[in-house]
Amino acid sequence: MSLRMALLGLLTASGPASGYDLTKRFESSVNHAWHAGHSQIYPELAKMAADGLVTVGEEGPRGRKTYTVTEEGSRRLHDWLVTKEHFRPVRDEGALRAFLLPMLEPEESVPLLRREAGVYAARLAELEALEASKPRERETRFGRYALDLGIRQMRMMRDWAEETADRIEHAARG
Amino acid sequence: MSLRMALLGLLTASGPASGYDLTKRFESSVNHAWHAGHSQIYPELAKMAADGLVTVGEEGPRGRKTYTVTEEGSRRLHDWLVTKEHFRPVRDEGALRAFLLPMLEPEESVPLLRREAGVYAARLAELEALEASKPRERETRFGRYALDLGIRQMRMMRDWAEETADRIEHAARG
DNA sequence: GATTGACATGTAAGAACTGACATATAAATA
DNA sequence: TATTTATATGTCAGTTCTTACATGTCAATC
Structure with missing residues (x-):
């Protein structure tokens, strides 16, 4: 559908x-x-x-x-x-990996998170460039809110990965 | 997998x-x-x-x-x-609806967004309650970062829905 | 003693999706 | 003129997921 x-x-x-x-x-x-x-x-x-x-x-x-x-x-x-009643059940591999992350040792999980934060940051930059470049024509109106949503999503993921790496590092040392 | x-x-x-x-x-x-x-x-x-x-x-x-x-x-x-190379392609029905949202008239999209913001807010409250209640035992360590991620996700979606509704309302009036 | 509800396992048809294979034409480049 | 690239369409086997059907046991309530 x-x-x-x-x-x-x-x-x-x-x-x-x-x-x-x-x-x-x-x-x-x-x-x-x-x-x-x-x-x-x-x-x-x-x-x-x-x-x-x-x-x-x-x-x-x-x-x-x-x-x-x-x-x-x-x-x-x-x-x-x-119609609001038909939300698909969530199937987000990034979130699943986040769930399983505590199974790794800090030496493994921290670099992994830093690397992933980098990927999200790059994706974020791309989307921001797209937003800045796009003229506000009729066709481009479609997807405008979704682009904003995408940007927020990437920003959130980047921050989560970075801050989680910090937390793990801090816990490992403290 | x-x-x-x-x-x-x-x-x-x-x-x-x-x-x-x-x-x-x-x-x-x-x-x-x-x-x-x-x-x-x-x-x-x-x-x-x-x-x-x-x-x-x-x-x-x-x-x-x-x-x-x-x-x-x-x-x-x-x-x-x-291993980092195996991210699934995105399939997010909420984001798809966000993409298609500009097809609706403000009279339709604004209440829809407000209602959805409510759903996200409720889900957020649930997750926050879960986080507050959960003792920090061995088993509950798993999924801890994912719970944090879930909270961030819900917060972001709620804000996006609310702010997008505001934007649409403002544009319709202005 | 009968019924209900939680426990416990499965199957199966069909839809949705992946990744690779297969084919052919028009336009541009070498 | 030959080759490559972009245009354009499809199929198909295999995997994953959805929805509904199907069956039986143990414990507690009525």
């Missing part, structure tokens, strides 16, 4: 597109919120067309197919967005 | 247990980091036994089976924890 909604959202935000386009749009936008590759996107678009959520245009060069959202598709996306 | 590691972690942290126990431990601890139900846990334990990561004790009352981590299991968990 989530993949469907992400695709309907992208089609609504930036207009009709091919599976190939959508795969790239995924990479450059929703990817921080939801990941999907082309091998998932192509079959899903076919199912969505069968279910009347999108229509397929005539084949263009290189067999290109262009998908457009239908009224039904719009309605379904709207309904999904407004 | 993640499920395996979560199970090995729980078995290491709180000692030998049955699938039933592990299902409940999952609910009360790792659940904020990784979710799994009994229908996933039972078959996984069987496979882990076949792979030599755990051993199965004799059947107790009501067909109860007790699993214990082997040396091999310990080693594998340790290796997994120390």
